[in-house]
Amino acid sequence: MFRTARRSKARLVLAAALAAGMAWTLQAVTATTAQSQVANVAASATPSASYTSSWETVSAINDGIDPPQSNDTQNPRWGTWPEEGTQWAQLSWDEPVTVASSDMYFFDDTGDGGPGGVRVPASWSIEYLSGGSWQPVSGGGYGTATDQYNSVSFGEVTTTALRAVLQSGQGSVGVLEWKVYGEGDNGEPSGWNPPSHLVQPLEEVWAHTEDTYGGGQGPLAFHNYGWDQIMDTGGKVNYCVRWDSQNSVDASTRDAIEAKLQEQYDLWFDQMAGWDGFPFDRIEVEVVGWAAYDRDLLQWQDDSVDVYIGDIREDAPQCAEDCGRFFHQDGNYPDCPGGYDHHYDQSLWLTQGMGGGAGGDWGQRMGQEYFVDSLGASQVTIYLHEVGHTFGLDDFYDWTPTGQCCFIMNAGSSSTITEFDEWMLRDWWRHLKSRYGL
Ligand SMILES: [Zn+2]
CATH class of the missing domain: 2.60.120.260 (Galactose-binding domain-like)
Structure with a gap:
């Protein structure tokens, strides 16, 4: 829903999202796999x-x-x-x-x-x-x-x-x-060569992004996109689950959530492997921490994840700020208990009773019931949309690019990632990669 383009605004934007009541909803999830692009x-x-x-x-x-x-x-x-x-x-x-x-x-x-x-x-x-x-x-x-x-x-x-x-x-x-x-032959198409029917709409999207997030370097002035995070970590995303719910959760659901996050990341990033200098075959996703209101809600006894209880921020449980990328955008976590491996880059914030979602550099937020109910679905639509925001992609509330009606970043128009979504992701990489010396 809302993306948070700059750190200083992030909490304000999120507050606005809460006030707006997350009014929109998305269509039912259907089973479709993303097509690879060449x-x-x-x-x-x-x-x-x-x-x-x-x-x-x-x-x-x-x-x-x-x-x-x-x-x-x-x-x-x-x-x-x-x-x-x-x-x-x-x-x-x-x-x-x-x-x-x-x-x-x-x-x-x-x-x-x-x-x-x-x-x-x-x-x-x-x-x-x-x-x-x-x-x-x-x-x-x-x-x-x-x-x-x-x-x-x-x-x-x-x-x-x-x-x-x-x-x-x-x-x-x-x-x-x-x-x-x-x-x-190495599976690495080179250069910027989208299909001819996508050239104009992709140009429009980038121009609109520059207009919307203008000033100075525009969107390139921000340095905590998901891209920046994975380049810092070497292609890995660590998660904290903010269990903003009074429902209990067991170990099998805990593990299913981690597997689902990996699967959904793959839907976005399979197409990026080897493309235009993108250095990772896969983005590895790991849930390293869970935050909850009460330890009894987390119905496991093993210590496979860090557990944070009663650390309430934004009226919701949160993993330690000392371990969070949002609070340490230099990628250093000197005060994180357990050290670097216990840091988290993004939060999966699951709020009981919530409709719609929000996404930004800090992670993604949506309904707790929605996400758990989606564990059997091949595409978790709201989550995929919000991950798009984490990697810079914008919303399309008041316009659509030429010839493009239905894609996952145009909320409510597609339950799955489309060819156009994939090319928008690639376009972000094309614009950002030089900051990594690529
Ligand atoms: Zn959105």
Whole structure:
């Protein structure tokens, strides 16, 4: 619900959230897994072609420029005029890539008043280099529409080169931009290459973030995002559970909560592994402490977690401030009993009877019953939304980005993390990573 962008404001914002009564609720949780995302790897390829008109350039096909229209008179183009028949454009990589889909934007100068000699092909297909020979990819649906990308999905191939083979129709052929989606052989797509339909809305989101959290360095001035925390810890998040409830909780539920937190973190961060310099294969989540009103509410006797009783802050139990990241943003905990391993980066604050939620650098808050009742669900919607805030993602109370209606950070519109949510997370990493020397 509310994010707390700066430490000095955090408690005020939280108080406001409490006063507002956490008025919104979310739809029922449904079982869907997040899809992994890949990038346009064409940017790292070397282009070549069967023939290129002397006034055109083959490097146009992967220069990253989205054409305004098929008759593009502004940007570099690849065309074969006056050659006709079978022509091809090729992308070659130094290291193998694994690819399974493509977006093709054809050059067609119909109505140009000029030569008028370049038209969409009569037909075309994609081939990949395999053992020194060209093989067709499986799949089909090779569109030839003008003024848009023609998308093709095909059976995944790992190769060092792809060819688009074009059979000319009413003229010579040409391509303005060819995107190919996949991963490098190390599973590390490089560069910033979101799917074309997400480029504009992602730009809008970042611009809006800068406007909203403007001044000085804007959102980059804050230094306690979840990103800062995991970079300090080496890819781990320690939790304190604030059991703000008079209900009792047993050891199996305690352990199920920790497992659920790990599972939900994975839903956000599986896509980040190896992406754009992100250094962690997985964010490890561990619950190190529990805070409660009364020891009897915690129905276990083992000492697997630290227990804090009767330390009441913000009218709720809290683990020791000496161990909390919110209170020690330098990442040092000299007075934490038990030392560094007992510190907590975030709190999972579970409040009896609460609807909705709140999230920020301090952690996430939602209903105690809601979270426990969600332990059997694959996606804990409110929690996932609030974790988004912990990593900088904003709310969308009064606007939506172009073409995007439904995603988990637009509260109430999606019960699951979507492709757009994933790219917003990646965009935060893209903007922040330089502060870590990456
Ligand atoms: Zn929110």
